[in-house]
Amino acid sequence: MAVKITNDCIACGACEAECPNKAIKEGPTSYEVDPERCTECVGSHRAQQCIEICPVSAVVLEEASREPREALLERWRKLHPGEEPKNS
Secondary structure, three states: OOEEEOOOOOOOOHHHHHOOOOOEEEOOOOEEEOOOOOOOOOOOOOOOHHHHHOOOOOEEEOHHHOOOHHHHHHHHHHHOOOOOOOOO
């Protein structure tokens, strides 16, 4: 999981509502990404919805932490049993 919410977060909640895996939750000071639920939108969308919706660009993709697409897709399948991925 390579999605991170930076200190620039204004706690607007836009990213939480857009996450298809419910991987984003409000933390003590800003929103946080649960690495066990984040698939970087693999399985649901072609692009990371949280990054696209953030009004202040506080959600970023850390290239050094990227996981293989197959690992992300496997996680998506566990989170969405019985469903077919939309962008496999």
